[in-house]
Amino acid sequence: MTTLTEPPKETFRLSMLIYDTRYRSLTIQVVALIGFLVLIGWLINNTMTNLETLGKEPNFRFLWEPAGYDINQRLLDYTSQSPHIRAAVIGVLNTLVIAVMGCITATIIGVIVGVLRLSKNWIVSRLMAVYVETFRNVPVLLWIVFTMAILIETLPAPRAFRGDNATASMLLDNSVAITNRGVYIPEPLFSRGLGDIPVFWGTFEISLDLMAVIAVLIAGFYASKRIRMRADSIQEATGERPTVWYQRIAAVVVPLGVLLYALGFYLGYPELKGFNFTGGTYLRNSLIALWLALSLYTAAFIAEIVRAGILAVSHGQTEAAAALGIRPNRIMRLVVLPQAMRVIIPPLISNYLNLTKNSSLAIAVGYMDITGTLMGITLNQTGRELETVLLGMLIYLTISLSISTVMNWYNNRLKLVER
């Protein structure tokens, strides 16, 4: 800024770019930028020429050729005749499934452990410390492989359920089967279902039943919220709160029950047929192993974040709340945690991102995420290393940035309540 106010006394000489402190930093930055761009340009150019010598000019046409391989866990229709791009989409969905399941579970476990680690009960807090230290200090890949090995080696194979002298049996009134190939649970079915509608020119289908259930649930929760707001205003006006909890529950449950009845809801039980259980929802051992390992591992980090967040809230807050006669449980829930949240959220975001990126270790247990499909089998069968890895990086980048955006929005919303 000072340069602007000083009248220029001397004429500009080239050497001033180096010897004059006013220009030096600018010079260095420009030189560094040019160097950086040259390096990037050289890398790109080198890559292109080399790929051309190899006869492998980058192009993405292979994405529309039939993939030729099958994928076990698929949320959309997929056969080995589907194109590679669809295999990639199946992989992305599997990545999202594990990321969402993992983040939710890790948060729940992490918060509980973090709070318990501050418990005054010596045994409880020690146990939690042991949990945190063991999980934090062993690489997550080992946990994934270890969990998978435990599932495979200790649980019974489906054939153990067969025959008169079966060594294993199903749980909960024959509705759940826990095998070393995974867990089979009852699945919701509709005898008078509405069917599916194709969207995006038939590239995938949306279940109308699911849409109806979601719509009714949203409406139910909205109604329940209105009832609560009315109760609040009555309380403010009269000082007396009407009992509305049964109305609020009914607002959600009754319409849902009616809808489920109208659609002919029933549960499909898994059943041992031939080599495997059929029917029911099948949670593969690869999914369970990855999910458990990622959740438990990340939860250890989240626990530490939660603990730090709680310790960051001044002890005076707790004492003040106690002086008002609030019980310890509610102090934690109503006074400490809401304030701790502001400290907790930012590092929590990076742990969600870590979990999502760590899910790319999925292939260690044969879980078909985006690394397994696009950057795994597709890469291998088509030999398109550059294209698939670039696409894969782009996908992870998109997922990570989306998570950050959502969490930052949440963080900002929390910030607003700051005084």
Add this chain to the structure above:
Amino acid sequence: MKKSVFLGALTVAGIAAGGASAGTLDDVVARGTLNCGVTTGLVGFAAPDANGVWDGFDVGICRAVAAAVLGDSQAVEFIPTTGKTRFTALASGEIDMLARNTTWTFSRDVDLKFEFVGVNYYDGQGFMVPAELGVTSAKDLDGATVCIQTGTTTELNLADFFRANGISYEPVPIETNAEAQQQYLAGACDVYTTDASGLAATRATFEDPGAHVVLPEIISKEPLGPLVRHGDNEWGDVVRWTLNALISAEELGVTSANIGEMSMEAGNNPEINRLLGTEGNLGEMLGLSADWAKNAIAAGGNYGELFEGNIGENTPVGLSRGLNAQWTDGGLLYTPPFR
């Protein structure tokens, strides 16, 4: 695995100029060792023994090439590759050649830009199931859980076979043979499918091999052979003719036992003389020494000796020659002449 794919992609981009067209032969000679890609461990084909020394049928090919080029069959750096990492390793120049039960297919040759130098084992894909399941045909496998190695032709054949027969299956993708074996033995999959030779080799390591049967169906052609990168024909010739020398040696009756004597001076079979360098200058044409083929054969014996010593009927793997017999014995092995 993840790391090597990423690094592989980068090295393809960065270093390929060195790998693609420059002389691999010169590189190997200058380095003094051959970098040979093999399996992560498949008894009989390529596996480290108790002392950590690699041994097996595919390993024998690597050693023969090292002996032909460097005169020392021990001058090999073995690089274990999985079904998925092997091609990136070769394309990036991390390895000079790949000898890893790899099937010669159109797309690998033409699209992935590799050069298969020949076939060292004519194979086909089979299925192995526990005998207690009572399955007698692959067509009875409807609904079965099948363990497969990812990044292989196996997984494509499998999809085609089940689709063509209108039956369903649950694929369990696995990285290495060792993991597949673990899952299969624990009953996490009903069936293990891969090349029939691989099944035999895997079964040989089981505690009770008799409790497992290989089903009669062979659902594909799997000509397995060593391969190099496209675009370096001199190096391709070296590996190709080393393999041919091993096969020819068996046909001509040259063995590791009699090779010392036969290569002392020219005998009365001109083809043997040319092969062993006592006549003509085939070695020079390849850019190698005159006794290249002699060294290659002396390293582990001719093709037949390698076969019998590693995977033949008297080994635990117990494979019969079948299609892999010399053409004179009704098999498919037939090399072009050495002249």
